Amino acid sequence: MSYKRLDINKTYLITGVAGFIGFYLSQKLLEQGCRVIGIDNINDYYDVNLKYARLKILKPFEKFIFIKGDISDKAMMMNIFEEYKPNIVVNLAAQAGVRYSIENPDVYIQSNIIGFFNILEACRYNSVDHLVYASSSSVYGSNKKVPFEESDFVDHPVSLYAVTKKSNELMAHAYSHLYKIPTTGLRLFTVYGPMGRPDMAYFRFTQKYFAGEPISIFNNGNFEHDLYRDFTYVDDIVEGIEILISNPPLEIVPHKVFNIGNNSPEKLMIFIETLEKALSKAIGREVIFSKKFEPMKPGDVPATYASTDLLQETVGFKPSTTIEEGLQRFAEWYVEYYEVK
Known part of the structure; x- marks a missing residue:
């Protein structure tokens, strides 16, 4: 299977650079000698100290430039594209979270719709080689057919967050059709x-657990109908993105969407037991969570399960x-970072 390798001579623009995936992707590109322009508005949706801790790791790289700004600011985005002339754009900036929406x-309309539109416009006027953007497994809604395939019907979203991500796919397709911008959407599964x-x-x-509080599990304690999630480790996500960014779609309308998931859904209760064991090992004593069971929250789905066949067929990669x-x-990092005794 032949596909292009990463070109270290190109300039990579990463939005959401202080975010979870944006940080790891930027770090990997910088370690290989790429030039990375990172944008982030450092919003307080979650602890900003964690965002600054990620940026602190990236700042020593000579080829890293950080710009604090919001993708919903169109003039700023146009100026950045004009000044830095990125070849590859990876849009990971978004307001995340189903329940928060x-x-x-x-904030979802502002960031995920207006912000993404601004990026498409900037790509349109500053011919880029490839735009890769984060979609989400949430576009599948409460689809019963598993595993989820990219060709599945996805017109019944159950959260506004899912609506914005499906909108991104439609917007990207239209811009690819109209202006021949190569675009690739990534339906990410529980990273x-x-x-x-x-x-x-x-x-x-x-x-x-470390605060001495019980954890909430949203399945009503019904173990016959336990929640399933396709948990995907961040390094696998980053490796998939790294391969895809150098291999834009070649179709007449150069737009494709890929699942990036583990293709191996786990029962939530098994995941919790595995986390208990990992934390036990990390701190050297037994960890058992105190649990309380609650009804499913609006917008939640009972299962996520990715088919990764298309990704494997296209670039030979599977998490x-x-x-x-x-x-x-994760457990070892958490114990060290938060200095848990």
Whole structure:
């Protein structure tokens, strides 16, 4: 299978650079000698100290330029593209979170719709080689057919967050059709790992445990219908993106969408047990979470399960990190970063 390798002579613009995936992708590109322009508005959706800690790791790289700004500022975005002339753009800036979108819809429209539109416009007027952008597994809504395939019908979203991500796919397709901008959308499935997002379940569970509080599990305690999630380790996501950014779509309308998931869904309760074991090993004593069971929250879906066949057929890549490996790395990082005794 032949595909292009990373070109270190190109300039890479990464939005959401202080975010979880943006940080790891930028670090990997910088380590290989690429020039990276990073944009982030450092919003306070979660602990900004974690965002600054990620940036602190990136700042020593000579070819890293950080710009604090918001992608919803069109004039700023046009100026950045004009000044730095990026060849590859990876849009990872977005307002994340399904539940948060129910209470705060405005920020999703501002960042995920207007911000993404500004990026498309900047790409249109500053001919880029490839725009890669984060979509989400949430576009599948409550689809019953599993595993989820890119060709599945995705017109019944169950959250505004999912609506914005599906909108991004439609907008990108239109710009690819009209202006021949090569674009690739990534439907990401429950990404986890060290330095991850504190609003994600595994991170919240860990924080709750060390605060002496019970964890909430939203399945009504119904183990016959346990929640399933396709947990995907961050290094696998980054490796998939790294391969895809150098291999833009060659179709007449140069737009494609790929699932990046583990293709191996885990019961939430098994994931929790694995996290307990990982934390036990990291701190040298047994960890058992105190659990309380609650009803499913609006916008949540019972299962996510990615088919990764298209990704494998196109670039020969499939995520491979087990939850045992991934959660152990997270647990060890958490204990060190938060100085847990």
